[in-house]
Structures are given as C-alpha cells and as structure tokens.
Amino acid sequence: MNSTAPAPAKNADIQELQSIASQVRRDIVRMVHGAQSGHPGGSLGCTDFLVALYFNVLRHDAANFTMDGIGEDLFFLSNGHISPVFYSVLARNGYFPINELKTFRRINSRLQGHPTTHEGLPGVRMASGSLGQGLSVGLGAALAKKLNGDPTLVFTLHGDGELQEGQIWEAAMAAAGKKADNLISTVDWNGRQIDGDVDDVMPLGDLRAKWAAFGWDVMEMEGNDMAKVLDGFKEAIGRTGKGKPVMILMRTEMGCGVDFMVGSHEWHGIAPNDAQLAAALQQLPETLGDY
Amino acid sequence: MTSYPVLDKKDTRSGFGAGLLEVGRNDDRIVALCADLTGSLKMDAFAKEFPERFFQVGIAEANMMGMAAGMTVGGLIPYTGTFANFSTGRVYDQIRQSIAYAGKNVKICASHAGLTLGEDGATHQILEDIGLMKMLPGMTVIVPCDYNQTKQATIAVADHEGPVYLRFGRPKWPVFIPADMPFEIGKAQVLSEGTDVSIFACGHLVWKALQAAGELEKQGINAEVVNVHTIKPLDREAVLTSARKTRCVVSCEEHQRNGGLGDSIAQLLARELPTPMEFVAVNDSFGESGTPDELLAKYGLDTPDIVAATLKVLKRK
Numbered sequence: 018m019n020s021t022a023p024a025p026a027k028n029a030d031i032q033e034l035q036s037i038a039s040q041v042r043r044d045i046v047r048m049v050h051g052a053q054s055g056h057p058g059g060s061l062g063c064t065d066f067l068v069a070l071y072f073n074v075l076r077h078d079a080a081n082f083t084m085d086g087i088g089e090d091l092f093f094l095s096n097g098h099i100s101p102v103f104y105s106v107l108a109r110n111g112y113f114p115i116n117e118l119k120t121f122r123r124i125n126s127r128l129q130g131h132p133t134t135h136e137g138l139p140g141v142r143m144a145s146g147s148l149g150q151g152l153s154v155g156l157g158a159a160l161a162k163k164l165n166g167d168p169t170l171v172f173t174l175h176g177d178g179e180l181q182e183g184q185i186w187e188a189a190m191a192a193a194g195k196k197a198d199n200l201i202s203t204v205d206w207n208g209r210q211i212d213g214d215v216d217d218v219m220p221l222g223d224l225r226a227k228w229a230a231f232g233w234d235v236m237e238m239e240g241n242d243m244a245k246v247l248d249g250f251k252e253a254i255g256r257t258g259k260g261k262p263v264m265i266l267m268r269t270e271m272g273c274g275v276d277f278m279v280g281s282h283e284w285h286g287i288a289p290n291d292a293q294l295a296a297a298l299q300q301l302p303e304t305l306g307d308y
Numbered sequence: 309m310t311s312y313p314v315l316d317k318k319d320t321r322s323g324f325g326a327g328l329l330e331v332g333r334n335d336d337r338i339v340a341l342c343a344d345l346t347g348s349l350k351m352d353a354f355a356k357e358f359p360e361r362f363f364q365v366g367i368a369e370a371n372m373m374g375m376a377a378g379m380t381v382g383g384l385i386p387y388t389g390t391f392a393n394f395s396t397g398r399v400y401d402q403i404r405q406s407i408a409y410a411g412k413n414v415k416i417c418a419s420h421a422g423l424t425l426g427e428d429g430a431t432h433q434i435l436e437d438i439g440l441m442k443m444l445p446g447m448t449v450i451v452p453c454d455y456n457q458t459k460q461a462t463i464a465v466a467d468h469e470g471p472v473y474l475r476f477g478r479p480k481w482p483v484f485i486p487a488d489m490p491f492e493i494g495k496a497q498v499l500s501e502g503t504d505v506s507i508f509a510c511g512h513l514v515w516k517a518l519q520a521a522g523e524l525e526k527q528g529i530n531a532e533v534v535n536v537h538t539i540k541p542l543d544r545e546a547v548l549t550s551a552r553k554t555r556c557v558v559s560c561e562e563h564q565r566n567g568g569l570g571d572s573i574a575q576l577l578a579r580e581l582p583t584p585m586e587f588v589a590v591n592d593s594f595g596e597s598g599t600p601d602e603l604l605a606k607y608g609l610d611t612p613d614i615v616a617a618t619l620k621v622l623k624r625k
Contacts, residue, residue, distance in 0.1 A: 085383040093378075134410045142381050144410040147401050153374020154406055160375070161382025164339070164360065184402070187371035195363070 023169050024089045027110075029072040034243050037109060038068045040305040042274045043298060044105035044118055047307065050294040052122035055130070058284040059176060060102035062207050062241070062269035066174070067106045069246045074254075076169060079111040082139035090169045091158055093143050095151020096176035096205065097131035098286065103141075104128050109305065112140035118308045149182025151175060152202060156192045159200040159262075170257060173202045178210030181219050186231070192262040193232025201253045202233075203265040205240070209282035224266055233264040240267035275300055309521055309531070310500040312484040318455035320476035320512075321419040325350025326455075327462025328387060328417075332358050335385070335466060341376055342389045343369045348478075349389035349419050369394045373402035373414070380412040385466055388414065392421035392475055393434040396441060407471050408444040415465050416441075420478045421451075422562030423590070423607055424512055424600035433595035439567020441473035442540040448472045448493065449539040451561075451569075453514035455483045457537060460491035468493055475511065477562075479600045482515050494538045496546035502532035505618050506550040509560035510536050510569050513588070513609060517560050520614035531618060542572050548581055556621045557585040560614055562604075565589040584624035586617035 029037065041064050049055035071077075075090045083089075094103050101121065108115045113127070120126035127138040131146030143154050155173035162169060179185065192200055204224070212218050221227070228235045234256050238249030249265060256263045271285065272278030275297045289297060332338045332354050341363045342351050355362040365372045369390055376386035388395065395418035396403070407414045418437065425433045442449045448468060452458040458476045465472045489497070499514070500521055509517035514535045521531040532550055536543065551557050557577065559570030570587040577583045590607050604610045 085381060087382065091381065143377065144405050147405045150370075150374050150402055150406050153371045153402075154378035154381075156371075157375035157378020157386075158381045159378075160363065161379045161384050164384065165382055167382070184370040184374065187368035188374065191365055191368065191371050191375065194366075 022088060023076040024078045026074060026076045027072050031243050031247065034068050034072055036304040037072055038064050038243065039302050041068055041102060041105045041109065043301045043303060043307060045101040046275065046289055046294060046297045048101045048104070048118055048121040049288045051119060053288045054122050055101055055288060056098040056286045057101065057289070058209070058271040058278060058282070059096065059099040059205060059207070061275060061278065062271045062273045063099055063174065063205050064102050064274065065243050065246050066203065066240050066267060067102050069243060069250060070172065071106045071110050073247060074250045079140065082112060084142060086142065087165060087167050088169060090172065091142065092172045093151045093155045093158070094132055094145055094174055096148065096174060096179050097145030100130065100132050103132055107140035113138060115308045148176070148179040149184040152185050152188035152192070155200055155202065156188055156195070156197055159197045160195060162199055170254070171200050175202065175204050176210070177204055177206045177208065177215050177221060178218070180204065180221055189228065189231040189233065196260050197262045198258050198260050200262040201257065201265065202262065203267050205269055206266050207269045207271040209271045209285065211282065211285050213282055228264045232261060234259070234261040235264045235266065237266045237268065240269035241273045309502065309525055312499065312518055314482045314484055316455070316483040317480045318483050319478060319480050320452065320455055320458040321348070321478060322350045323455035323458030324417055324419065324462050324476055325353060327459040329353045329357065331463045331466045332361065337383060337385045338387065338466060339363065339379060339384050340387045340389060341365055341372050343367055343372050343394065345390050349417070351389050369399045370402050373399045374406050376414045377406040377410060377412045380414060386414050387417050389417050389419070391432060392418035392437045393432055396437040397434060400440060404444060408447050411446060412471060413469055415472045415474060417462070417474045419476055421475045422477060422511070423595045423603040423609065424477050424479045424562060426479065426600050426603065427597050429597040430594040435564045435590050435595065436567060437475060438539055438563050438569065439571070442572065446470060447540065450493065450537055451475045451510040451539060452537050453511055453535055454481060454485050456485045456487045457491060461537065464491055464493055477512060481512055484515060494541050494543055496543035497535040497537070498532065498550070499535050500533040502530040502554065504530045504554055505556050505558060505622060506532045506534060506554045507558045507560060507614065507618065508534045508536050508547065508569065508573055510539060511562050513560040513562055516609070516611050517614055519611040520618065523611065523615050524618055529618065529622070536569055539569050539572055542576060544576060547573055547576055551577060551581055551583045555583060556625045557583050558588060558614060558617045558621055559585065560588040562609060563589055565591050584621050586621040588614050588617050
C-alpha cells in the first residue's frame with residue numbers, strides 16, 4: 018500500500034497552549050455541570066497533555082477526518098471516561114462544531130458518555146470506556162502503519178488505575194515483542210482511582226521497572242507543566258524508531274486547575290453544582306469564548 | 309430427495325485454512341492473527357506464504373481482539389484465529405466494545421466449536437457462542453456445514469464490510485457440498501425439497517439432517533432440508549416460505565437450545581407464522597469428554613434424534 022506525506026502539526030507555542038488549556042478546562046467543568054454527570058477529575062489532570070498533543074505535536078487534519086488516518090498521527094483514548102477533555106480538544110481543533118459540546122451526555126448526542134465511533138463523531142476512531150482495551154488497539158494501529166509503509170506515529174493514553182486490567186499487560190508484552198517502535202503510550206499517573214488511592218486499592222508497584230521489564234523504553238514527564246509536556250513529547254518522539262515502544266509515565270494531579278477539585282479522588286466522577294461551577298470558572302479565564 | 313454423495317472426509321477448519329490462503333492471495337489488506345493455535349486452525353500455509361501479514365500474538369486472546377480492531381483503522385482486514393471458546397466467551401467485552409460497538413471490520417474465526425471437539429471436554433466445548441455473538445448488534449454469524457462451504461465462507465466474509473463471527477470445527481466430517489454450489493451470506497440453501505416437515509440445520513448437523521431425511525423417506529415422510537449457514541442475519545424469506553409449505557419445523561444445531569439457530573427461527577415464527585416446532589440442540593447442559601460420535605448420541609444431536617423430533621412435531625401439525 019502507498020504511504021502519503023504526513024499531515025502538518027499545528028505547533029502552537031507555550032503561551033497559546035496555556036491559553037487553550039484554560040478554555041478547555043472551562044469546557045470540561047461546564048460540560049459536566051450541564052449534564053450533571055461525567056468525569057471532571059481525570060479530564061482536568063490530562064488537559065495539558067491533550068492540548069499539547071492536539072495543538073502542537075500531532076500531525077493531523079481535523080478538517081478532513083478519515084477513519085484510516087493514513088499519513089496522520091493517531092491518538093486513542095483508552096481511559097474513555099475522561100471524554101470531556103477529549104471532546105473539548107477535538108471541537109477546539111475543528112473536528113466538529115464547538116457548540117455541540119453542550120450536548121455532552123444528552124439524548125441524541127454524538128458526544129456519548131464515553132467516546133465512540135458509533136454515532137460518527139469526527140476525530141474518534143475507537144470506542145472506549147470499558148478499561149484496558151486501548152493499548153491493544155493502539156498496537157494494532159501501529160502495526161498497520163508499519164505494514165502500510167506509513168511513517169506516522171500512534172499515541173495512546175491510559176489511566177494508572179486502568180493498569181490493573183490484565184489486557185494491558187498482554188498488550189505491553191506484545192508491543193515489545195512486535196517491536197512497535199512507532200507507538201508512544203502514556204499513563205496518567207495521578208495515583209487516584211474511584212475507590213481511593215491506587216496504592217490502597219491495588220498497588221501498581223514499581224511502574225518504571227515493570228514497563229522496562231516488559232521491554233519498553235520508559236520515561237517520566239510532569240503532566241501539568243506545559244513546557245515540560247512539550248519537552249516530554251519531543252523526548253518521546255526522539256526515542257521512536259529504535260526497536261522499542263515508548264512509555265511516558267506522566268505525573269499529574271487529578272482535578273488540576275480547580276483548587277477544590279485538585280488532588281482528590283472525590284472528583285473522579287461527580288458533577289459540580291451551580292455554586293461549585295461558578296467557583297471553578299472564576300479560576301479559569303475564558304480565552305477562546307465559551308460554547 | 310436430493311442425494312449428496314460424500315466427496316471426501318475433511319475437517320471444516322482445513323476449509324478455513326484453505327480459504328484464508330486463497331483470500332490472502334487475492335487481497336493484500338488481509339492479515340491474520342493467531343493465539344498460539346496456528347496448526348489447530350490450519351493457518352500455517354498463510355503464515356508461511358505471508359509472514360509479514362501473519363501476527364502470532366501468543367496466548368493472549370483479549371489483546372488479539374484489540375489488535376485486530378486497531379488494525380482495521382489502518383484499512384486492513386484482520387482474521388483472528390483461535391478456538392471458539394477463546395474467540396467469544398473469553399473475550400466478550402473486547403469484541404463488544406472494540407469490534408461490535410465500534411463497528412470494526414474484524415473476522416472472528418473460531419474453530420473447535422461444539423461437542424464434536426471431543427475428548428478435551430466441556431472446558432473447550434463451547435455451546436453458547438452463537439447466542440453470545442448473535443446478540444451483538446451488527447454482528448454477522450455464519451456456521452458453514454462442511455469443508456467446501458467453510459472455504460467459501462472464509463473467502464466471502466472478506467467482501468462483507470463489518471464484523472463477522474465464523475464458526476467451524478475440529479473433526480473430519482463428510483464433504484458433500486459441491487465446490488461450485490453458490491454461497492451467499494444470509495441466503496439459506498434448500499438442499500432437499502419436501503412437503504411434510506422443514507428441517508433447518510447449521511454446521512455439522514446439516515449432514516445429520518440429510519441422513520435423517522433419508523431415514524424419514526423410508527417411512528414415507530417427505531422432509532425439506534434447509535442449510536441455514538447464516539444465523540444472523542437470518543434468511544426470513546427462506547424460513548417462512550418453507551414453514552408455510554410444510555407447517556411444522558425442526559431445528560438442528562451443535563449448540564445450546566437457548567440462543568442458537570432454533571431460537572432465532574422460533575422468534576421469527578412466533579411473530580410471523582406460529583408453527584409447531586421441535587429443537588435438536590443441547591438442553592441447558594455442559595458437554596464432557598468422549599468421541600464426537602459418542603457425544604452427539606449422548607446429547608441427543610444424532611440422526612435418530614432428528615428423526616424422533618420430526619415424528620413428534622408431525623403429530624402436532
């Protein structure tokens with residue numbers, strides 16, 4: 018099969034990215050408030066990562082979405098419950114109208130509680146929500162790129178609690194075994210999950226050593242510092258093409274950007290009330306215009 | 309009745325292997341994944357001829373299903389191969405979310421289905437897989453009846469856009485479908501016309517249904533034998549046309565009564581054409597070790613059982 022020249026990246030600078038991140042965080046809390054349902058904690062924690070990815074790193078073409086994504090870098094969200102941040106970033110990139118964010122989790126919406134291809138939402142290439150499946154999917158897509166002679170990359174994002182799923186480790190083994198060195202996976206290492214601290218629910222042990230032992234090239238990254246996120250992506254991309262899949266262990270704070278949500282598993286999956294929404298929005302400048 | 313000479317005795321899984329090789333030669337988008345059962349699934353020839361398109365994934369079926377789903381994103385057409393139990397029950401959520409709900413073009417190819425797996429026993433003899441798969445929206449479910457038809461089906465599913473569950477088996481079995489008999493997904497085949505009873509069968513039991521029709525003929529009963537190789541989408545017209553003519557129905561399958569071919573036919577008839585019906589299927593039990601012939605006899609899936617079910621349903625006309 019023929020490969021095509023990769024699509025261009027947007028390459029927004031740090032100030033732009035920080036400004037976009039503020040708007041995306043507003044979108045997240047407003048979407049979850051509007052639906053009175055959803056997952057703000059992990060969404061806020063991964064905002065800087067997804068904004069940097071979609072506005073600086075990825076070579077992609079939001080205006081001409083194709084399912085096969087040939088010639089484009091691909092992203093798969095494995096921890097699908099952080100759909101608010103994914104939807105906001107996609108909409109703000111131009112994949113679909115920004116105003117559609119108000120339909121999040123409502124009846125007849127393309128913005129389902131967890132992302133899906135089922136309603137044909139541009140920008141989404143896989144259903145996720147049931148945890149542990151996205152690494153296998155990303156690996157399959159990465160191997161397809163190799164077979165297609167397509168030099169672009171595949172990115173995946175996972176929760177740290179999600180690593181308790183056995184399928185993750187099946188895929189971890191396979192990605193190294195198949196030398197998927199065009200795959201960059203990231204774990205949102207916030208240390209929290211629904212029932213509490215990951216270390217209390219089911220400790221993950223020495224994550225760096227585990228991924229390394231499975232045959233991955235492992236690095237760490239501060240996930241809530243835009244400059245460090247950009248540097249981290251640059252570092253990770255530099256490590257591709259060397260025979261190993263790349264793992265970014267990304268330190269984040271669940272709820273980052275809203276003082277009363279930060280650092281607690283309590284905001285994993287609940288919606289703010291009117292007063293909490295107002296308090297949150299006061300901390301998040303409106304930079305691009307609310308939907 | 310129409311007679312079907314035995315052309316050969318071959319396993320249906322070998323029909324899959326032959327079909328996979330042929331379709332692989334015709335279309336370079338075809339890739340195959342296998343979970344450490346390459347020999348059992350007869351995928352060796354494909355693996356040897358197309359090593360770059362064959363993915364050994366080890367004993368990790370959940371990951372295999374996810375990888376296959378991901379490969380479709382790049383425009384590939386993945387065929388996954390493992391035993392039926394590990395192709396369905398073990399990986400149901402992976403199929404449900406990453407393949408069926410996501411609408412991915414994966415061909416789930418499952419061998420060693422049903423009691424005729426034999427001596428390995430109930431852990432491996434899945435009898436619930438047709439039901440599990442047909443309940444998934446958008447999933448096509450195909451159960452071919454012999455080597456030739458399994459080869460045809462393996463080739464045909466490549467041109468069908470969307471997820472497919474293709475079920476076949478282990479034992480050497482009579483080959484009786486002529487290689488040039490047309491195969492079309494979703495189109496049942498009237499193998500032998502009759503007027504007294506409709507016997508609808510799939511998989512290995514199609515041959516048993518033909519044998520039963522021969523026995524019934526000796527008793528002056530004219531049975532129609534219909535090969536319903538596609539369970540979903542069910543060929544409504546074929547079922548209704550035959551049932552309208554004969555006014556009584558027997559279903560035959562190597563599967564639980566719950567959730568199988570008979571269940572699909574009964575739902576259709578209940579809605580559109582209430583008709584007396586009997587079910588030749590496993591009745592809410594697990595299997596056990598034994599030879600395929602012993603197991604089919606013990607669990608009521610053999611030729612005499614189809615004859616008995618027919619005589620019973622004829623009294624209810």
